[in-house]
Each structure stands twice: as structure tokens, then as C-alpha cells.
Amino acid sequence: TLAAPAIAQSAPELKWRLTSSFPKSLDTIFGAAEVFAKNVAEASDGKFQIQVFPAGEIVPGLQAADKVTDGTLEMAHTASYxxxxxxxTFAFATAVPFGLNSRQQNAWMYEGGGIDLMNEFYAAYNIHALPGGNTGAQMGGWFRKEIKTAADLKGVKMRIGGFGGKxxxxxGVVPQQIAGGDIYPALEKGTIDAAEWVGPYDDQKLGFNKVAPYYYYPGWWEGGPMLHFFINKAKWEGLPKNYQAIITGAAALANTDMQARYDHLNPGALKKLVADGAKLRPFSAEILEACFNAAKETYAEMNATNAAFKKVHDAVMAYxxxxxxxxxxxEATFDNFMMAQQRKKAL
Amino acid sequence: TLAAPAIAQSAPELKWRLTSSFPKSLDTIFGAAEVFAKNVAEASDGKFQIQVFPAGEIVPGLQAADKVTDGTLEMAHTASYxxxxxxxTFAFATAVPFGLNSRQQNAWMYEGGGIDLMNEFYAAYNIHALPGGNTGAQMGGWFRKEIKTAADLKGVKMRIGGFGGKxxxxxGVVPQQIAGGDIYPALEKGTIDAAEWVGPYDDQKLGFNKVAPYYYYPGWWEGGPMLHFFINKAKWEGLPKNYQAIITGAAALANTDMQARYDHLNPGALKKLVADGAKLRPFSAEILEACFNAAKETYAEMNATNAAFKKVHDAVMAYxxxxxxxxxxxEATFDNFMMAQQRKKAL
Structure with missing residues (x-):
């Protein structure tokens, strides 16, 4: 028949492997990759199967990008930063200090040229990337002692990664790199003074409130951190157009659903943490100003030596x-009124 | 062969018709239906075609739901309210006065049981609905004169629809129902004193700033209005599972992309409106409080007589x-700090 060859081309049986950079215990983030793979399988009538592995099962979480670059794996679900x-430059796809919030990151990515700008950058790494989730503004982390002024930060040993740490x-903070499971004992023993992780729902599982009760906000180094699906570029380009479209829809579903899951779970976790002794504290305006200025200095240093960085930096900052x-x-006037009602118990 | 019958079942050639409740001139909202239909067509390798009609071309915009209910059309892209x-009860899927903002509406829908709760309600109308876009918090509208106190609202003839109008x-506001194209002359002649439409990008096209310069915010009757895809329930249930999955992914893409498009386009439009003479004014706290209390009264009246309404009301308000x-x-601490920087021109 005439139809048969066309069907054969557009619906090949494919089995891909995707590594998450996250363990199953981070069910919100890990779950976004599962939502994605399930939708792809269903939409392709079972022909396009993407098997999702937790971090460490086939490759370590932080080698996810490398394994997509070299084609060992077709895909990863990871944080570009x-x-x-x-x-x-990798950081802009996720979050940079005092960068975009979750909704703004979506706007920049989907409509402001962000997806194309980042994929232009990723091409050198054989990666094609699509947005794949967001946690929303993270918390600033757990501190053993109160931090009232920028001067109080001097000498604080803090578990904080990447760009925020820099x-x-x-x-004067001394940034430490410590894996999730090792944070609690380090805080308990006083090997470190503070640690940032994610937000109420994820933090609660690790029990930090028992050993470092001051829970600061906001996590200004990640105001709207976006996860991504990294796809080996040649594998992406070799897909039939309909599979590309299925992946595009499934990634959008995972992107929206992951933010929804955090927004759904964080309120209850926050209430439980406060009931269990967490002491909520905002970073003071003076601290935030000092960090904001430190971020500006850092950007200026990077812009001076890295043209790729400067190109994306200028786009994001104008946005x-x-x-x-x-x-x-x-938006903010509505929210601020509603939050005032919440504080008055009028909601 | 064994494969052929399975392929025939899972990939039938379908041609559906979808009416938008919006004209092509509202390119952000109308465009979301186009994004959806394009992704469905591509993901199904051209086999599942959904033709998108603007409001009025095959049915009037406000009859979209009826035509999905009676099966004249397979689908609509519309505002449930x-x-x-x-x-x-229809209103909760879109927005109710002092209800959820855009991200909260997503959280409630995707993870808080909102999709299922609304579909339980829609079943009586033969409708299966999926989220399909959001404008974000709308503006409060254009006023010919300044409104400083709640008393100033007395006798104001305002173009405002639905629940907000009630x-x-x-x-003491006298709500008026006026189609989009007729608002400008009514404001110009003084037949009405005020009119709400959407937000900067859409409002700018209609030129209201020339005849009613006071541009109030926020539009507390729609803090995060969500659009929906309405699908005839029997048609939805008759779809092969893979087409249902394709629709689910495509709807999520349209949902995210429409909010992104508004967030992308509104800032430039706002700057242009202000340059062209629009005078931005927040509703005072006293006005917002009075409206908030009026909304509470209205909810109490509806809860007393409508069990379906009360069921969804209680779920949304707890959320x-x-x-x-x-x-x-x-989230708000991060945003408020960033907005303070914006006002200082430090961004």
C-alpha cells in the first residue's frame, strides 16, 4: 500500500535512556522526568520508550551533560548550572544570582528567544535543550546562628554550590561543596555553619531544622531555577518530526507540572517545619543589597573575559x-494585597 | 501483518473543528489555540487535524461551550467564566474575584485536584476540559476620572462582565455589557465612565488611553485567569489513548506559552501606553478592602444556594x-527586592 512506508518512517520503535541528575528521593524533580517519559510513551502509542534512571544508577548525576554530549545517553534531565x-554561560538556562523568577524564565525561554539563544550556545556540546521544570524561588538555607548584617556572614562556612557560592x-562566606546526604551531620557537628538545599518540601526530609533552626529567605541565587531536558543534538535532529513534536509537548507538560507540584507541596511542608521549630528569617535589606552588588561585580568580571557569557547576560538582564x-x-499589587489578607487571617 | 490493525486503531485520520471564543485580533489568546492545534497535527504526523476558527466565523464566541456540549463542534478554546x-461554578476554572494567581491556578489545576474537580462538574455539560493558557493578573481598567475612595465608585457606569461586575x-458601580469594538466610542461619548479589558498589550490596540486616561490596577476580579480547551466528552472518551496523550501535551504547551507571550509583550506595551499619556493608578487599600468584603458577601450568598459552587469554592479558598x-x-521577598531595584534603576 501507499500508507505503509510513511507509517514506518514516522513511528519507528525507539528505546532511549535518560539519566536524571537527581535521586528518586527528590520526587518532585525526579518525577518531572517520569511525567515526561510517560507522556512520550503514551503519545507514541508505546513506540518511543524513554527509560528514566536516577542519578548514579548508570552515570553520576553531575556527568549527565557529558554523557549526552558524547552520545552515551540520548537524554538527561538536569540543571544546566x-x-x-x-x-x-550554562547557568543562565537555570538561574543566576538575582536573575529571573519562574514565570519570567518561562517568558524569556518560550517567547523571548531564550530557548534558541541557549541552544546556539549548547551546540558546541552537541546538546539540544528544552525547559523541563522549575522549583520556584528557593529558600536561602539553614543557619545555626542568626545573621543580622552582612558583617555576620564573614567566615561563615556554608554549603552552597556554583555561582551563588562565588x-x-x-x-566573606566560605562556600563548601557537600553532597545532600552529608549535609545534616556536617551541620550537627558544626563542621559547617549553614547550608542551602531547595525549599520546604525537600528540606523537610533532611531534618535541618533540628540542627540549624534559622531558616533564611529568599535564595537570591536562584529566584526561579529551571530544569532542562538535554538531548544529544544528532539524536534530536535524527528524530522524525512527529517525535520532535511529541517531545516538545511532553517537555512543556513536565515543565508546568513540576512547578505546580512544588507550589502544591511547599505550603504544608512550611507549616510543618515551623511547627517543628524552624525559625523563619528574611535576609535583611542590607544583606540583600550587599549580595546584589557582589553579583553585579561578578557579572562584570565574567563579561570582561567571556563573550558567550556576555551575550546571554545582556539579553537576560535587559529582559x-x-x-x-x-x-x-x-501582578505584585494583587499578590501583596492578598498576602496582607493572609496575614490578617482574612483568607 | 500483525502490526497493521494496531496502527490503524491508534492513528486514525481525524478532522476536528475548534472554535475560539476570541477574535484573531487578540493574537495572544487566539494564538494559544493555534499553538495547540499545530502541535497536535505535528505530533500525529498530520493525521489528527484540528481546524481553529475565530469567534463568530462558525459560531458566536459566547456559544462555544453550548456547541461543544451538543456535539456540533468537537472543541472550543474559551474562558469558562x-x-x-x-x-x-464555571467561573472557578478561569478566575473568581480575589482568587488564585496564575501560578497558583496551575498548582491547583495540575496537582491540587482542580482538573478532576472541574471535570466532575463539566460532565453534566458533556465537556472534558484542560488548562489552555493564562493572561496573568489583568489590569483594573480605564477610568475617565480619578477614583480615590470606594465612595467615588458610586454610580460609575463601567464596562465589566460577569462575576466581577456582580x-x-x-x-454602587453600574456594570455594563459592551462588546470589545464598542467600548472606545462609549468611553469617548461618556455613555460609560470606565471599562476593563485585559492588560497593556491588548488594551493598547483599542486606544483607551486617549479617552479615559486613568489606568487602574490590579484587576482583582481576575488575578490569574486561565483559558481552557473544552472537548466534547464523548469525543474525548472515544479518542485512542495516544491521541489523548498528544492533546494533554499540546494543551500544556499552549498553557505555558500563552502566559509567556503575555509576560513577553506586556512590558513594552505598558511603556508605550505611559508614553502616550496613560496615568497609572493603584486602587487604594480602602477600595480593595471594600471590594474584598463585597466578594466575600457574594460568595456567602452563592454558597447558601448552590452546592456545586460551594464544593469548588471551599477547595479553591483553602488552596x-x-x-x-x-x-x-x-517568592514575594525575592520579587519585592527586585522591584525595589527596578524602581531605583539598578536593574
Whole structure:
């Protein structure tokens, strides 16, 4: 028949492997890759199977990008900023200090040219990337002692990774790299003074409130961190167009659903943490200003030596200024009124 | 062969018709239906075609739900709250006065049981619905004169539809139903004193700033209005599972992309409107409080007589209290700091 060959081309049986950079215990983030793979399998009538592996099962979580680059794996679900050591430009796809919030990151990615700009950068790594989730603004982390001024940060040994660590080091913090499972004992023994992880739902599982009760916010180094699906570029380009479209839809579903899952789970976890002794504290305006200025200095240093970084930096920062100009009009006025009602117990 | 019958079942050639409730001139909202239909066509390798019609071309925009209910059309892209006259419960899927913001609406829908709760309600109308876009918090509208106190609202003839109109009428506003194209001349002649439409990008096209310069915010009757894809329930249930999965992914893509498009386009439009003479004004706290109390009264009246309404109302309002408890911690503190920087021109 005439139809048979066309069907054969557009619906090949494919089995791909995707490594997550996260363990199963981070069910919100890990779950986004499962939501993605399930939708792809169903939409292709079972022909396009993407098997999802937790970090460490086939490759370590932080080697996810490398294994997509070299074609060992077809895909990864990861945080692009994990690879900022290769080039800090990677960070813009996830979050940079005092960068975009979750909704603004979506706007920049889907409509502001972000997806294309980042894929232009990723091409050198044989990666094609699509947005794949967001946690929303993270918390600033757990501190054993109160931090009232920027001066109080001097000498604080803090578990904080990547770009945020580099910026906060300018204020005298000593950044530490510690895997998730090792944070609690380090805080308990006083080997470190503070640690940032994610937000209430994820933090609660690790029990930090028992050993470092001051729970600071906001996590200004990740105001809207976006996860991504990394796809080996040649494998992406070799897919039939319909499979590309299925992946595009499934990634959008995972992107929206992961933010929804965090927004759904964080309120209850926050209440439980406070009931269990966590002491909520905002970073003071003076601390935030000092960190903001340290971030600006860091950007200037990177812009001076890295043209790829500067190109994306300039795009993101112009976007940020416009986005916050608009947000403070209707969106923030609505939210601020509603939050005032919440504090009055009127909701 | 063995394979052929399975392929025939899972990939039938389908041609569906979808009416939008919006004209092509509202390219952000209308465009979301196009994004959806394009992804479905591509993902199905051209076999599942959904033709998108603007409002009025095959059925009037406000009859979209009826035509899905009776099976004349397989689908519509519409605002559920347009049908609140049938039953005010319809409104919760879109927005209710002082309800959820855009991200909270996603959280409630995707993870908080909202999709299932609304589909339970829609079953009586033969409708299966999926989220399909959001404008974000809308503006409060254009006023010919300044409105400084709740008393100033008395006797104001305002173009405002639906639920918001019912609530604001408690403060003495006289709500008017006027189609989009007729608003400008009514404002110009003084037949009406005020009109709400959407937000900067859409409002700019209609030129209201020339005849009613006071541009108020926020539009508290729609803090995060969500659009939906309405699908005839029997048609949905008759689809092969893979086509259902394709629709689920494509709807999520349209949902995310429409919010992104508004967030992308509104900042530039706002700047242009202000340059062209629009005078931005927040509703005062006193006005917002009065409207908030009027909304509470209205809910109480509806809860007393409509069990379906009360069921969804109670779910949404409990969700709202928790969502704003959490939002004021990290998310709002981050945003408020960033907006303060924006006002200082430090971004």
C-alpha cells in the first residue's frame, strides 16, 4: 500500500535512556522526568520508550551533560548550572544570582528567544535543550546562628554550590561543596555553619531544622531555577518530526507540572517545619543589597573575559528590567494585597 | 501483518473543528489555540487535524461551550467564566474575584485536584476540559476620572462582565455589557465612565488611553485567569489513548506559552501606553478592602444556594490561604527586592 512506508518512517520503535541528575528521593524533580517519559510513551502509542534512571544508577548525576554530549545517553534531565565550571554561560538556562523568577524564565525561554539563544550556545556540546521544570524561588538555607548584617556572614562556612557560592564568597562566606546526604551531620557537628538545599518540601526530609533552626529567605541565587531536558543534538535532529513534536509537548507538560507540584507541596511542608521549630528569617535589606552588588561585580568580571557569557547576560538582564517594571504594576499589587489578607487571617 | 490493525486503531485520520471564543485580533489568546492545534497535527504526523476558527466565523464566541456540549463542534478554546450565567461554578476554572494567581491556578489545576474537580462538574455539560493558557493578573481598567475612595465608585457606569461586575455592583458601580469594538466610542461619548479589558498589550490596540486616561490596577476580579480547551466528552472518551496523550501535551504547551507571550509583550506595551499619556493608578487599600468584603458577601450568598459552587469554592479558598502563606516567604521577598531595584534603576 501507499500508507505503509510513511507509517514506518514516522513511528519507528525507539528505546532511549535518560539519566536524571537527581535521586528518586527528590520526587518532585525526579518525577518531572517520569511525567515526561510517560507522556512520550503514551503519545507514541508505546513506540518511543524513554527509560528514566536516577542519578548514579548508570552515570553520576553531575556527568549527565557529558554523557549526552558524547552520545552515551540520548537524554538527561538536569540543571544546566551544574556545568557552569565548564563555562558560566550554562547557568543562565537555570538561574543566576538575582536573575529571573519562574514565570519570567518561562517568558524569556518560550517567547523571548531564550530557548534558541541557549541552544546556539549548547551546540558546541552537541546538546539540544528544552525547559523541563522549575522549583520556584528557593529558600536561602539553614543557619545555626542568626545573621543580622552582612558583617555576620564573614567566615561563615556554608554549603552552597556554583555561582551563588562565588558571589557570596565576596562577602566573606566560605562556600563548601557537600553532597545532600552529608549535609545534616556536617551541620550537627558544626563542621559547617549553614547550608542551602531547595525549599520546604525537600528540606523537610533532611531534618535541618533540628540542627540549624534559622531558616533564611529568599535564595537570591536562584529566584526561579529551571530544569532542562538535554538531548544529544544528532539524536534530536535524527528524530522524525512527529517525535520532535511529541517531545516538545511532553517537555512543556513536565515543565508546568513540576512547578505546580512544588507550589502544591511547599505550603504544608512550611507549616510543618515551623511547627517543628524552624525559625523563619528574611535576609535583611542590607544583606540583600550587599549580595546584589557582589553579583553585579561578578557579572562584570565574567563579561570582561567571556563573550558567550556576555551575550546571554545582556539579553537576560535587559529582559529582567522590563519584566520587573511590568510585574510591580498589576501582578505584585494583587499578590501583596492578598498576602496582607493572609496575614490578617482574612483568607 | 500483525502490526497493521494496531496502527490503524491508534492513528486514525481525524478532522476536528475548534472554535475560539476570541477574535484573531487578540493574537495572544487566539494564538494559544493555534499553538495547540499545530502541535497536535505535528505530533500525529498530520493525521489528527484540528481546524481553529475565530469567534463568530462558525459560531458566536459566547456559544462555544453550548456547541461543544451538543456535539456540533468537537472543541472550543474559551474562558469558562463566560458561562457563569448557567452556573457560577464555571467561573472557578478561569478566575473568581480575589482568587488564585496564575501560578497558583496551575498548582491547583495540575496537582491540587482542580482538573478532576472541574471535570466532575463539566460532565453534566458533556465537556472534558484542560488548562489552555493564562493572561496573568489583568489590569483594573480605564477610568475617565480619578477614583480615590470606594465612595467615588458610586454610580460609575463601567464596562465589566460577569462575576466581577456582580461584586463591584455592591459598591454602587453600574456594570455594563459592551462588546470589545464598542467600548472606545462609549468611553469617548461618556455613555460609560470606565471599562476593563485585559492588560497593556491588548488594551493598547483599542486606544483607551486617549479617552479615559486613568489606568487602574490590579484587576482583582481576575488575578490569574486561565483559558481552557473544552472537548466534547464523548469525543474525548472515544479518542485512542495516544491521541489523548498528544492533546494533554499540546494543551500544556499552549498553557505555558500563552502566559509567556503575555509576560513577553506586556512590558513594552505598558511603556508605550505611559508614553502616550496613560496615568497609572493603584486602587487604594480602602477600595480593595471594600471590594474584598463585597466578594466575600457574594460568595456567602452563592454558597447558601448552590452546592456545586460551594464544593469548588471551599477547595479553591483553602488552596488560596495556603498558597499565599507560602508565597510571601521566598517568592514575594525575592520579587519585592527586585522591584525595589527596578524602581531605583539598578536593574
Amino acid at each position: 551544574y556545568y557552569w565550571g565548564k563555562d558560566p 558571589v557570596i564568597a565576596k562577602l 529582567r528590567a522590563d519584566a520587573y517594571l511590568w510585574q510591580q504594576v498589576s | 463566560y458561562y457563569w450565567g448557567k452556573d457560577p 461584586v463591584i455592583a455592591k459598591l 488560596r490561604a495556603d498558597a499565599y502563606l507560602w508565597q510571601q516567604v521566598s
